[in-house]
Amino acid sequence: MATAKLRVVHSDDHDSTGRLGPQEPRPLNRIQKIREQQGVTLRTCSRRMKLDLRSLRAQETPEADLRISQLRQWQQVLDVPLIDLIEDSGLPLSRPVMERARMVRLMKTAMSIREQADSPAVKRFAQVLVEQLVEIMPELAEISPWHSVGQRRTLDEMGRIAERTIPTGAVLANLQALRGDD
Numbered sequence: 185m186a187t188a189k190l191r192v193v194h195s196d197d198h199d200s201t202g203r204l205g206p207q208e209p210r211p212l213n214r215i216q217k218i219r220e221q222q223g224v225t226l227r228t229c230s231r232r233m234k235l236d237l238r239s240l241r242a243q244e245t246p247e248a249d250l251r252i253s254q255l256r257q258w259q260q261v262l263d264v265p266l267i268d269l270i271e272d273s274g275l276p277l278s279r280p281v282m283e284r285a286r287m288v289r290l291m292k293t294a295m296s297i298r299e300q301a302d303s304p305a306v307k308r309f310a311q312v313l314v315e316q317l318v319e320i321m322p323e324l325a326e327i328s329p330w331h332s333v334g335q336r337r338t339l340d341e342m343g344r345i346a347e348r349t350i351p352t353g354a355v356l357a358n359l360q361a362l363r364g365d366d
Contacts, residue, residue, distance in 0.1 A: 298314060
């Protein structure tokens, strides 16, 4: 009696060319890429969407399968067409999205120059540049300067930080351990 080896092939075992083999997971969204290009921090998204950072990090992973309502929230926060969040044609982002990202970076630079300038002439120049950018794109008025050190916090966030209690016993024990006091 002859025997034959059979091999069961599932349709999802093929790649896009029809060859067998493991596939890379196909990205379902481009949220993180667009957020970074737009110069929007996760902290800003968190405040605007009223969601915690952990949830947002999970949502912006390329493999995250989001509901339309979640995609619409991201669309509003990032101010981009919905199609740019979900379609990866292999081409760069749409022209309006790229132009906005460039304008945001330019505004951040102008605001940083204005904030850090020592010379009154440089401050005036930066102020004129900021005003001209806002004239071209009014939503840039809400853009903050580049962070010089760490993450800037709003006064509201600073107030919440001040409300937190620090367990002094644990802090003292850690300091003593660092110094080698036993």
